[in-house]
Amino acid sequence: MFSRLFNASALTIILTSPLQAADDISKQPWSEIVEQAKQEGQVVWYNWFMQPRFRQLVSGFEQEYGIKVTIPDGTDDGNKSKFLAERERPEGDIDVMSIGGDNLAKFDIGTYFAGPLDFLPQFANLRTQIDGGDSKGYAVAYWGNQTGLAYDPTQIEEKDLPQTFEELTRWIKSNPQSFAFNDSRGGGAGSAFVQAAVRNTVTSADLAASNYAAAWDWFKSNSNDYGFTASNADSLTRLNGGEFKIVAAWEDHLAGLQQKGEIDKRMKFYIPKFGMLGGGNVVGVPANAKHKAAALVFIDWLTSAGTQEMLSKEMGSALVNSLAKSAGGSIPIEQRAFSTERLGAEQSVQIKAQFIEKVVLSQ
Amino acid sequence: MNASTLTGWRKAAIITLLLLPGIGLIFLLVGSVIVMAIAQSFGYFNLAGESVLSLDHWSGQLANRLLWVSVIYSLKIAFVSAIVSVALAYPIALWLRNPFPGSASISALLKAPMMVPGLVAAFLFINIISFHGFLNEALVGLGLISTPMRLQNDRYGFGVMFLQVWKNMPFALLLLTGAVQSIHSDILDAARDLGAGALSRFRKIVLPLTLKAMQGALVIIFIGAAGDYSFQMIAGPTKVSSLAQYMYTVQHEFGQWNDAAVVAIVLMTVALTGSLFLAAMVQFIVAGRRS
Amino acid sequence: MSRTRLNTILIALFLTVIFLWLAIPFAMAILWSLVDPDHAWSYPDLFPQKLSFGRWSEMWATTNLAGALANSYTLAPLVAVMAITLAMPTAFAFGRLDFRGKAIAQFISLLPLVLPGFVIALFFTSLLFKLGIYNKFLGIVVGHTVLFLPFAIRILSVSFSQVRQDLIDAARDLGAGPLSRFSVAYLPVLKPGILAALIIVFIQSIEEFALSFVLGSPDFTTVPTILYSYLGYNFIRPNAAVVSLILVVPNVLLMLIFERLLRSEGAVTVGGKG
Numbered sequence: 001m002f003s004r005l006f007n008a009s010a011l012t013i014i015l016t017s018p019l020q021a022a023d024d025i026s027k028q029p030w031s032e033i034v035e036q037a038k039q040e041g042q043v044v045w046y047n048w049f050m051q052p053r054f055r056q057l058v059s060g061f062e063q064e065y066g067i068k069v070t071i072p073d074g075t076d077d078g079n080k081s082k083f084l085a086e087r088e089r090p091e092g093d094i095d096v097m098s099i100g101g102d103n104l105a106k107f108d109i110g111t112y113f114a115g116p117l118d119f120l121p122q123f124a125n126l127r128t129q130i131d132g133g134d135s136k137g138y139a140v141a142y143w144g145n146q147t148g149l150a151y152d153p154t155q156i157e158e159k160d161l162p163q164t165f166e167e168l169t170r171w172i173k174s175n176p177q178s179f180a181f182n183d184s185r186g187g188g189a190g191s192a193f194v195q196a197a198v199r200n201t202v203t204s205a206d207l208a209a210s211n212y213a214a215a216w217d218w219f220k221s222n223s224n225d226y227g228f229t230a231s232n233a234d235s236l237t238r239l240n241g242g243e244f245k246i247v248a249a250w251e252d253h254l255a256g257l258q259q260k261g262e263i264d265k266r267m268k269f270y271i272p273k274f275g276m277l278g279g280g281n282v283v284g285v286p287a288n289a290k291h292k293a294a295a296l297v298f299i300d301w302l303t304s305a306g307t308q309e310m311l312s313k314e315m316g317s318a319l320v321n322s323l324a325k326s327a328g329g330s331i332p333i334e335q336r337a338f339s340t341e342r343l344g345a346e347q348s349v350q351i352k353a354q355f356i357e358k359v360v361l362s363q
Numbered sequence: 364m365n366a367s368t369l370t371g372w373r374k375a376a377i378i379t380l381l382l383l384p385g386i387g388l389i390f391l392l393v394g395s396v397i398v399m400a401i402a403q404s405f406g407y408f409n410l411a412g413e414s415v416l417s418l419d420h421w422s423g424q425l426a427n428r429l430l431w432v433s434v435i436y437s438l439k440i441a442f443v444s445a446i447v448s449v450a451l452a453y454p455i456a457l458w459l460r461n462p463f464p465g466s467a468s469i470s471a472l473l474k475a476p477m478m479v480p481g482l483v484a485a486f487l488f489i490n491i492i493s494f495h496g497f498l499n500e501a502l503v504g505l506g507l508i509s510t511p512m513r514l515q516n517d518r519y520g521f522g523v524m525f526l527q528v529w530k531n532m533p534f535a536l537l538l539l540t541g542a543v544q545s546i547h548s549d550i551l552d553a554a555r556d557l558g559a560g561a562l563s564r565f566r567k568i569v570l571p572l573t574l575k576a577m578q579g580a581l582v583i584i585f586i587g588a589a590g591d592y593s594f595q596m597i598a599g600p601t602k603v604s605s606l607a608q609y610m611y612t613v614q615h616e617f618g619q620w621n622d623a624a625v626v627a628i629v630l631m632t633v634a635l636t637g638s639l640f641l642a643a644m645v646q647f648i649v650a651g652r653r654s
Numbered sequence: 655m656s657r658t659r660l661n662t663i664l665i666a667l668f669l670t671v672i673f674l675w676l677a678i679p680f681a682m683a684i685l686w687s688l689v690d691p692d693h694a695w696s697y698p699d700l701f702p703q704k705l706s707f708g709r710w711s712e713m714w715a716t717t718n719l720a721g722a723l724a725n726s727y728t729l730a731p732l733v734a735v736m737a738i739t740l741a742m743p744t745a746f747a748f749g750r751l752d753f754r755g756k757a758i759a760q761f762i763s764l765l766p767l768v769l770p771g772f773v774i775a776l777f778f779t780s781l782l783f784k785l786g787i788y789n790k791f792l793g794i795v796v797g798h799t800v801l802f803l804p805f806a807i808r809i810l811s812v813s814f815s816q817v818r819q820d821l822i823d824a825a826r827d828l829g830a831g832p833l834s835r836f837s838v839a840y841l842p843v844l845k846p847g848i849l850a851a852l853i854i855v856f857i858q859s860i861e862e863f864a865l866s867f868v869l870g871s872p873d874f875t876t877v878p879t880i881l882y883s884y885l886g887y888n889f890i891r892p893n894a895a896v897v898s899l900i901l902v903v904p905n906v907l908l909m910l911i912f913e914r915l916l917r918s919e920g921a922v923t924v925g926g927k928g
């Protein structure tokens with residue numbers, strides 16, 4: 001038993017040095033990697049959202065390469081826990097791992113992922129920085145999403161929708177408990193709104209100095225008039241349940257739930273003029289993946305322009321390949337201009353922590 | 364084997380052998396895990412970067428108001444859930460002690476909540492108390508209230524406590540039923556014949572004789588409620604976190620692994636000491652009455 | 655008030671409570687599970703616009719629900735039996751013997767209960783990986799058994815403490831061998847405890863997510879994986895309702911069986927504290 005305890009402490013040494021495994025594969029020509037992938041014959045992709053839908057949509061890849069794609073059921077934390085816990089296994093179960101862009105700073109990328117992936121054929125067109133996170137080349141973006149406000153057109157008309165932050169403030173005051181956003185611990189839509197509030201109430205000088213007091217004052221002065229829900233899904237459920245008229249939401253999340261019949265299809269989505277952030281997720285190959293070649297070929301397919309256009313059309317994602325062409329979609333193109341970037345990792349964490357401490361817990 | 368005849372090293376050897384498969388296994392495996400968690404709280408296993416041995420995580424967290432607010436909240440939830448669950452289970456166990464027509468079905472129905480996964484129970488609960496859920500619609504329909512009430516995520520944690528009791532009362536019932544049934548009717552009859560009232564019989568006979576079972580139920584329910592995450596996430600107040608929720612926040616939202624480990628150790632300590640305190644308090648109250 | 659009258663009133667009270675406590679939540683769940691996939695149930699409708707079994711067939715066909723059920727219901731009984739077996743000697747020691755260090759041993763027996771979720775998901779699993787238990791099923795069995803031993807130890811300790819010493823002595827004095835002493839003096843009192851411990855460990859194993867997901871996924875999925883998928887980010891309440899109801903049926907059946915077995919003890923007349 002004691003030797004195992006020492007092994008455990010040896011982890012600390014292992015955790016600080018990157019694995020060499022992927023270097024070999026990065027030196028091979030791409031055609032060889034594809035051949036190897038076909039021989040491997042299968043790839044396991046851990047994604048935490050819309051798995052059933054993705055299972056349908058990857059059939060194109062399966063047919064083209066003859067490689068079977070397994071997308072297991074799971075949850076955001078479950079997948080992350082598995083990913084982190086598997087680190088010491090010589091071979092893990094995960095071949096391709098999805099991570100939210102804003103989560104990239106939370107673990108040491110170089111030791112968990114194989115890479116860097118700059119040898120991928122389309123690497124030049126792909127993003128390694130998204131949603132406030134930087135993958136340092138070890139993971140590439142495959143999914144872009146947009147936050148905004150979901151609303152019930154039977155409760156509020158399009159022309160009455162608040163567009164500027166002042167309009168929103170006035171609207172909240174005259175329609176108490178009709179607007180809601182969620183606790184950041186239950187999903188990103190709420191923290192997207194908090195960042196929007198920060199950007200619209202705090203001067204740029206204060207923002208650079210990390211002084212967010214103006215934003216917390218706004219929240220405190222409006223605390224009786226806005227609703228505060230438990231999670232992304234809770235906001236949308238309560239919109240659907242008629243409790244709120246406007247909620248902060250993810251565009252793709254809303255589309256997915258509408259497709260599954262959880263939320264009524266009449267609900268609409270818009271990006272207000274005061275801007276809400278666009279985020280995204282990245283995929284990488286764990287250092288101990290069993291089917292590295294297949295994983296790389298799959299990532300290449302997933303991030304290709306054609307696949308990106310398909311995902312955008314089918315699931316409402318935003319494009320992350322610079323060569324992909326937008327097919328339009330339910331939101332007018334002009335509104336897309338209001339999309340903003342998430343603030344950097346350090347500031348995002350500060351804002352979250354301060355929001356929880358100064359606004360949520362002090363009431 | 365008669366316990367009193369065992370002495371010395373023979374006794375020690377036999378005790379060790381008896382404890383090995385259960386306690387021994389726990390000590391080895393869970394002990395190692397706890398050691399790893401403690402190590403992480405001092406800086407090791409920093410999954411986000413370099414591991415540096417440091418006391419800062421401890422000093423930082425112990426000085427953090429959020430931690431202590433969560434401790435008090437979790438203690439409150441745990442105490443109330445455990446005590447109410449057991450308090451509800453006792454009269455039911457006593458009622459069902461002697462079989463009567465229908466008592467078997469009643470017993471089964473009462474234990475049904477054990478079979479419902481906690482997560483499902485929480486969502487069913489939210490469903491019912493939601494703004495346009497069954498409860499509000501019924502009350503509005505009956506004219507008892509004019510507008511729906513906002514019951515979700517109430518600020519005192521009543522939703523969480525209700526769910527804990529809903530889920531745990533059957534467990535307490537299960538433990539207490541066996542204990543209550545093992546009380547020989549002779550004693551209770553004799554006590555009644557001697558003029559002892561129902562409450563007196565309960566305090567002086569039932570409680571002391573079922574003490575161990577009650578303590579077992581209290582301890583297990585307390586620990587479970589102290590470490591609750593999912594009920595809190597779904598139905599709990601937004602203005603205060605449970606310890607497990609705070610731990611999750613530190614870990615997932617802020618990516619501070621070592622601080623999260625500190626909170627984990629605090630959580631374990633709180634759960635253990637709180638439950639043992641509860642058991643001791645109950646022992647004192649019940650044994651105190653004996654004299 | 656006579657006993658039967660009191661009973662009748664209590665039963666009436668009970669039925670009202672049960673209606674609120676159980677029937678309504680379940681009715682809601684059933685209603686949600688029947689929501690047609692193409693017509694979401696939203697305000698202001700008091701009832702779903704369209705009911706259909708579409709979700710049931712879709713869930714059964716597209717998710718690995720059958721496999722997960724098979725896995726969970728194979729895993730849980732095994733874990734229950736193992737936990738009881740390993741707990742018996744310790745429970746005997748706790749329930750019937752006094753020794754130095756008993757309090758410490760009892761304290762240690764509580765440790766698995768207090769392990770927080772992420773400690774289990776990250777450290778316990780990596781420990782099991784390191785021990786070389788790469789067979790997923792076995793790893794989860796070991797993990798679950800250790801995690802739920804405290805329940806078995808506690809419940810069985812209480813049972814052991816209820817065994818009457820005078821019965822044991824009488825049996826020995828009458829010349830009975832250890833095995834028959836056990837079946838006459840111990841077993842009748844232990845049976846309710848064993849059954850209670852079996853069912854509680856069983857339920858705990860069926861509901862456990864963190865360990866079974868990290869160790870088992872993707873080859874060995876359990877029911878909680880599917881449940882958490884639909885009740886978390888991808889919160890699709892009708893689908894979750896379907897899974898919950900599918901889960902509840904075998905659980906209730908098992909409950910009834912155990913209830914029948916527990917009942918048959920008629921414990922009031924059998925031994926117990928004098």
